[in-house]
Amino acid sequence: MGFVLDTADLPPGERIDAVHAAMMEASVPSHVIHENPGGDVRTRLEVWDLGTANVFVARSSGLRLLRTAKQARQDAAPVVALSVQLRADGHHEQLGHRQTVPPGALMMADLSSPYDFSWSGDGAAGCIQIPFEQIGLPIDVIRRAAVNLRDSPLYGLMTDHVAHLVREAPSLSVDPAAHLLGRGSIELARALLASAAHAEPRARDVLDETLLTQIRAYCRRHLVDPDLRPAVIAAAHNISVRHLYKICAQADFSLEQWIIGERLRGAREELRRPEHRHRTIAMVASRWGFSDPTHFTRRFRRLHGVTPREWRRMSAEQPVPENSPAAGSRATESD
Template identity: 60%
Template sequence: MPYVLDTADLPPRERVEAVHTAMMYASAPCHVIHEDPDGDVHARMEVWDFGNANIFTHRSSGIRLLRTARLARQDAMPVVALSVQRRSPGRIEQQRRRAVVPVGELLAVDLSGPYDYSWSGDGAAGCLQVGFDQLGLPVDVVRRATVEVRASSFYRMVTDHIAHLARDPGRIVADPAVGAVAAASVDLVRALLASAGRGGQHARQVLAETLLTRVRVFVRQHLADPDLTPQRIAAAHNVSLRHLYKVCAEAGLSLEQWIISERLQGARHELLLPESRHRSVAAIARRWGFRDATHFTRRFKARYGMLPNQWRRSSADARS
């Protein structure tokens, strides 16, 4: 079960202190300064255990989190937070860096060091928090990378992945495969920071170790693109096609067949959605990267033993 704070359940006079106490648990000790402490202070926070990391979601009225050098000296466990702004822009100051982070973009914060983070108005963010000890990188590489994450070629991939985690963490952590997803998420963070932090030999090792994870995430983020080919995947990861196939083969993965399988699973799920009931099978097939509806239908029947329309009707009958 997650740790949850929802100030809607509290009298207004208790909300400021409750948010402060919750923040100490959810993130790092810091001064919590509300934009309008005498106004409509509201907040909802959730912290979900996620393998050796956690997912932290936070929506609230305007807030500032100020971690001073004195507070930083009291904390022994270094943690990096990778946070995607979900509503109003965020402002961050750390290591002589000042930045405004737009909605949908990523910021990385070394929670063990001093920082000043804030937003105005009704804001929200979704965050993946990972201990330095899980990253297999020197501390100086990690700390240098936190101010340079946008320099990494994996920036957009990791940003989209964390945004997806924060969208519905309850569903993700309830899935039987959550352990694999959590491990893959930490691998993506390792790759991002190694790339952005110019880790030299450490970076090369991490990038080699995380290639298959990055390929899997890249494919899942581009399943709807009919031009998703092994050649494009290899180019996106700066490796040869031969090396890509070698890495997949060592993991027992047939790349082309796995892509088709992922697309079929996505289409099969969408066929059941109430909001998709007016979409034709051909339209759903195209949405999942199949150019030819006949080819999709043949593949679907071979995989699931029935035609897409039969699957849709049988599932609808079961619900009625």
């Protein structure tokens, strides 16, 4: 379930305080300064979860977000935000670097540090917020990347990806595969930052895996697509099927088995959710690409240690213990 604040639903006298409180909830502590506080303040804030990452969208009349050094010290917030400007020019200053961000452009903000971000008039921006620990790169590499994003060949890909996440966030966040999409987005962000920072030797390792990262992210977005086949995947990345298999072999990575595993994990999540209890096991199996319910049950039990029906019952009765076979399968998940 997303978090949404729309000042259109509030009396004018309550809007400024409500926006400040909501901004603290959605992102990090900062001073929220409205361009025309005595005028018509219009703001809509949205936060949508994608596993360990989230999508944050702000649409507002003229606005300035000023995070001071004191606020950064009191609340370190080790989070990276990769943001696409949607409307009006954004103006961003952080760590001695100033930039103007036109609509359609991507920027990075280190939310653990002071910054000054603003736009004038009606503006909007949307970002994916990712904890540093999920990025898996040193802080100096992440900060060096901030000023060189456009130097990376992945800049356009990440820009389009974030714009798509922002545009479709409400539906993507409630999809059973939302957490998988979040993981794919984090992988792509990691590759972009390592590339933009020219971090040797780490960048070379990451860039060697870039195409495979893109392939995994693509597959996660299309796990419920019955036409997700090697030929389709290869065509989407402008490579041959032979080259696709070569990339996977170099990484000792079985594409077909990985897709099956991801689909089984997606099905497990769907079976766990109360709002999907009306769906039969066969319906869930079919949605995740298994035309034969018996084959689905056999593969599900092999991976998770319980049958789909047993897992659904366990989920309905009580939270699954961490040491149960099904819960334990989480610890063995790999990319």
